[in-house]
Amino acid sequence: MDFRSLPKIELHAHLSGSISRECLHEVWLQKKERGETTLEDPLVEMPAGKFDYDLDTFFPLFSRYIYSLCNDLSSLIYTTNSVLEDFQADGVVYLELRTTPRAIPSANITKVDYVQTTLDCISKFNASSSMKTHLILSIDRRNDLPVALEVVDLAIKFRDQGVVGIDLCGDPAVGEVAIFRPAFEKAKKNDLEITIHFAEAPQSSTAQELWTLLSYNPDRIGHVIHVPEDVREEIVKSKLGLELCLSCNVHAKMIAGTYSDHHFGWWRETGCPIALSTDDVGIFGSALSNEYALIAEHFGLDRKQTCDLARGAIDTIFGSEEEKKRLREIMWK
Numbered sequence: 001m002d003f004r005s006l007p008k009i010e011l012h013a014h015l016s017g018s019i020s021r022e023c024l025h026e027v028w029l030q031k032k033e034r035g036e037t038t039l040e041d042p043l044v045e046m047p048a049g050k051f052d053y054d055l056d057t058f059f060p061l062f063s064r065y066i067y068s069l070c071n072d073l074s075s076l077i078y079t080t081n082s083v084l085e086d087f088q089a090d091g092v093v094y095l096e097l098r099t100t101p102r103a104i105p106s107a108n109i110t111k112v113d114y115v116q117t118t119l120d121c122i123s124k125f126n127a128s129s130s131m132k133t134h135l136i137l138s139i140d141r142r143n144d145l146p147v148a149l150e151v152v153d154l155a156i157k158f159r160d161q162g163v164v165g166i167d168l169c170g171d172p173a174v175g176e177v178a179i180f181r182p183a184f185e186k187a188k189k190n191d192l193e194i195t196i197h198f199a200e201a202p203q204s205s206t207a208q209e210l211w212t213l214l215s216y217n218p219d220r221i222g223h224v225i226h227v228p229e230d231v232r233e234e235i236v237k238s239k240l241g242l243e244l245c246l247s248c249n250v251h252a253k254m255i256a257g258t259y260s261d262h263h264f265g266w267w268r269e270t271g272c273p274i275a276l277s278t279d280d281v282g283i284f285g286s287a288l289s290n291e292y293a294l295i296a297e298h299f300g301l302d303r304k305q306t307c308d309l310a311r312g313a314i315d316t317i318f319g320s321e322e323e324k325k326r327l328r329e330i331m332w333k
C-alpha cells in the first residue's frame with residue numbers, strides 16, 4: 001500500500017516539534033551567516049537518526065534550544081511554512097496544528113503577533129493547497145491561570161481566522177491541572193473545542209488528575225496511556241476522540257515494549273474515533289505515512305482496515321460539517 005498517497009488526517013502535531021532538523025539547520029545557517037547566533041548547529045544538537053529522547057531530555061530541547069533559534073519573525077514564518085509543506089508532501093489532507101502562544105520580547109513579538117503570524121502562514125497555504133489546516137492554541141501545564149486565560153482569549157479573538165480549539169500540553173511532571181478549570185469553562189462557554197494531553201506519564205495519571213481533566217469535558221484526548229479501568233470505561237461511554245502517537249510513545253519509552261505493545265491495540269476495539277498522529281515529527285522522525293505503515297505492519301491491518309482507520313478520524317475533527325463532507329469524498333474507502 002502507498003501510505004504516502006493515502007489521504008490522511010493529522011490532529012496532534014505541535015508546531016515547534018514538527019520542524020524538521022534540515023529546516024532548523026537552514027535557519028541556523030542563515031543566522032550564522034548574519035552573525036546572529038552562537039547556538040550549536042541543530043544537526044549537532046539533534047543528530048540525524050537520533051530519536052531516543054525521553055520525557056527528561058525532550059522538553060528542554062524546546063526551552064533550551066528550538067525557542068532560542070526560532071526567535072524572530074522571519075524564522076517563525078520560514079519554519080511554519082516548512083512544517084505545512086512537509087505535512088502536505090506526506091499526503092495529509094486535513095491538519096490541526098497546535099502551538100503555545102509565545103511572546104519574544106527581544107524581537108518585539110507579542111503573543112498576538114505570534115498567533116497572527118502563524119495564522120497568516122496557514123491562511124496563505126490553505127488558499128493554494130488541497131490540504132486544509134486549522135490551529136489549536138496550547139496551554140502549557142507549567143503556566144498559571146492568568147496565562148491560561150490569555151490563551152483562551154487569544155483563541156476567541158482569532159476564531160474567525162481559523163483557531164478551532166484549546167489544548168493542554170507540556171511536561172507531565174510539572175503543574176497542577178486543577179487550577180485551569182476557569183480557563184476550560186471559558187473555552188466551552190465560547191464554543192471552542194478542547195483537547196487534552198491525558199495520562200501521558202505515570203505522574204500525570206492519578207485518579208484525581210484524570211477525573212479532573214474529564215470534568216473539563218474535552219472533545220478529544222491525546223496519548224491516553226496510563227488509564228485505570230474506571231476511567232477507560234467513562235472514555236468509551238463518552239466515545240471521546242483519541243489522538244494516538246505510536247513512534248513518539250515508543251522512542252520516548254512512554255510505553256513498555258515496542259510498536260506491537262502500543263495501546264492502539266486496546267483502544268481500536270472500543271468504538272472511540274482514533275486519529276493516528278505524529279506529535280513531534282521533527283524530533284521523533286516518523287512522518288504520518290510511516291505511522292500508518294507501522295500500524296498496518298504491527299497490528300496486521302489490510303488495505304480496507306487501514307483506509308477505515310484513516311477515515312475514522314473524520315468524525316473527531318474540530319473543523320466544520322462541510323469540511324467533514326469534503327474529507328468523506330476524498331478519503332479512500
Ligand SMILES: CNc1ncnc2c1ncn2[C@@H]1O[C@H](COP(=O)(O)O)[C@@H](O)[C@H]1O
Binds near residue numbers: 016062099140
Ligand atoms: C511527548 N509529547 C508531548 N507531551 C506534552 N507536551 C508536548 C509534547 N510534545 C510537544 N509538547 C509541547 O509543545 C511545545 C512545542 O510546540 P509549540 O511551541 O507549542 O509549537 C513543547 O514545548 C511542549 O510544551
